[in-house]
Amino acid sequence: MSLENKRSNLSLLGVFFAIGALGMPFILGLLKDRYNFETIVSAVSFLTIAAAIFFLIIKFPPPKQKAGVPFSQGLNLLRDPVLIFIAFFLFCQSSFEGIINNWTTNYMLNRLPVTESTALYALSSFVAGMAVMRLLIGSIFKKMSSQNILFISFGLLIIGNLLLKFGTSFTIAVTGLILLGAGLAAGFPLMLGFVGNRYAQLSGTAFSIVLVIALLGNMLVNLLMGIIADKWGIQHLTTVAFVEIFLMFLLSLLILNKLKHSIN
Numbered sequence: 001m002s003l004e005n006k007r008s009n010l011s012l013l014g015v016f017f018a019i020g021a022l023g024m025p026f027i028l029g030l031l032k033d034r035y036n037f038e039t040i041v042s043a044v045s046f047l048t049i050a051a052a053i054f055f056l057i058i059k060f061p062p063p064k065q066k067a068g069v070p071f072s073q074g075l076n077l078l079r080d081p082v083l084i085f086i087a088f089f090l091f092c093q094s095s096f097e098g099i100i101n102n103w104t105t106n107y108m109l110n111r112l113p114v115t116e117s118t119a120l121y122a123l124s125s126f127v128a129g130m131a132v133m134r135l136l137i138g139s140i141f142k143k144m145s146s147q148n149i150l151f152i153s154f155g156l157l158i159i160g161n162l163l164l165k166f167g168t169s170f171t172i173a174v175t176g177l178i179l180l181g182a183g184l185a186a187g188f189p190l191m192l193g194f195v196g197n198r199y200a201q202l203s204g205t206a207f208s209i210v211l212v213i214a215l216l217g218n219m220l221v222n223l224l225m226g227i228i229a230d231k232w233g234i235q236h237l238t239t240v241a242f243v244e245i246f247l248m249f250l251l252s253l254l255i256l257n258k259l260k261h262s263i264n
Contacts, residue, residue, distance in 0.1 A: 026124045032117055077206055082198065082258045086191045087210040089251040091217030093187035096244045098218040099225045099237060100126055100180060106229070107164075107237045114170055125174045129181025137186055146193075149186050150252050156183030157245050165238035180241075187248070194259065 024044065031040055077083050104126065105119040114122070141149060160179030167173045192207065199206040221240070228236050 026121065028120050030117075032120070077199065077202065077209060082255065082262070083195070083206060083209065085251050085255045085258065086195060087213040088217075089248055089255065090188065090191055090210050090214035092221075092244045092248045092251070093184065093191070093217075094214035095217040095221030096241065096248075097184055098222045099240060099244075100177070100184075102222055103225055103229065103234065103237050104177065107234050108170075108173060110234050112168075112170055112173060118170070122170070122174050122177060126177040126181040129178035130185045131181075133182040133185035134189065137189060146190050147256055149190065150256070153183045153186045154245065154249055154252075156180070157241075161238050161241045161245065164241075191255075194255065198259075198262075 027044065028037070028040060101123065104123050105116065108114055108119040108122060109116060137149065156179045160176045160181075160183055163172050163176030163179065165176075167176055191210070195206045195210060196203050221244075225237065225240055228240065
């Protein structure tokens with residue numbers, strides 16, 4: 001982990017995640033009529049295997065804690081309200097990304113006169129918005145305060161979700177998805193940057209805690225979204241998204257307030 005500009009470097013790292021996420025729906029939309037879903041996913045999986053082999057053979061920096069992290073120190077992290085607030089912010093962030101990635105195509109097919117391939121291309125615009133915004137955070141907005149970036153992000157999320165909810169055309173829906181992607185771009189880089197700065201000597205353990213909770217959020221809220229869509233309709237995707245935005249906003253205020261007091 002770099003010692004300086006953690007937020008900017010994590011944003012640039014996140015660009016590659018976004019590029020990978022951008023490629024999958026694009027490839028599915030492009031090749032859907034020629035190959036079945038299983039064949040496409042299996043072919044792409046070979047890239048993952050190649051990456052795994054690459055990481056097996058490269059040399060990593062030495063660990064910060066050569067003797068390992070004592071269990072008591074790891075347990076103490078769970079008693080820090082800042083880490084818990086960050087973890088549950090990422091719980092919402094990860095699940096927000098998950099429901100958009102998993103349910104947007106069904107949402108658009110249900111509400112707009114589009115084909116499945118077109119809906120998949122539209123989903124790519126969500127990831128494109130995220131990739132571009134992360135590039136900006138890592139470069140042009142490098143000196144902007146975390147608080148201002150968060151508030152801009154929430155503005156983009158609200159506008160994007162309103163466009164997705166009330167938009168009556170494909171163009172408006174795609175614009176909403178781009179804004180949603182841009183609004184979600186800062187979440188992981190900012191929060192992981194806070195974690196890296198606050199727990200510099202135990203960053204690996206702290207990252208593990210927040211990422212596990214984030215992944216649990218992705219699974220649980222996606223399951224909940226499936227139940228909601230089955231019982232009350234896919235149109236409630238944007239309702240769930242608004243609830244997530246509200247919770248993330250409250251948690252971000254708590255996090256910024258706690259960090260401000262700890263610095264003082």
